[in-house]
Amino acid sequence: MCRSIRTLFNFEPGATEDEIRASALQFVRKLSGFARPSRVNEEAFDRAVDEVAEAARRLLASLETSQPARDRATEAAKARAKARARYA
Template sequence: MCRNIRPLNNFEPPATGAEIEAAALQFVRKVAGTTKPSAANQEVFDKSVAEIAHITAHLLDDLVTTAPPKTGTARARAAVRYGRPA
């Protein structure tokens, strides 16, 4: 599951809230060992995703780098490479 978490730092445009949320969801799924929690665990599962997304957004805001920002997404690069619309 964690191989679906993509690096989110140093991109132009910056990572969106949806991308951060998706990474947090994948992380919680991996740690919990389930893709769909039981009804008894749904609330704590959702709370964990929200908290990790919040912390991740702060992390991305505070990281400093001297490297030039990466542009585009893998989908956009693949579209150029294979001549397909993104």
């Protein structure tokens, strides 16, 4: 799917509005095939991003887990190390 969409659930600190919106934007871009929609499709595209972001907010708010929240900085460092090892 979209490699730039990141897992947003069960992190401390929680997902920001910007992260949710960015994930929704990437999802709609993938579905539509548009990196940037034409003027005639812009309203539909923006509405879809808003709706996907709202659905993501509701999903994140309703999910539960017994696992401890992961630390963003630690997980980011692990991802960078993994990427360096893969491309070294």
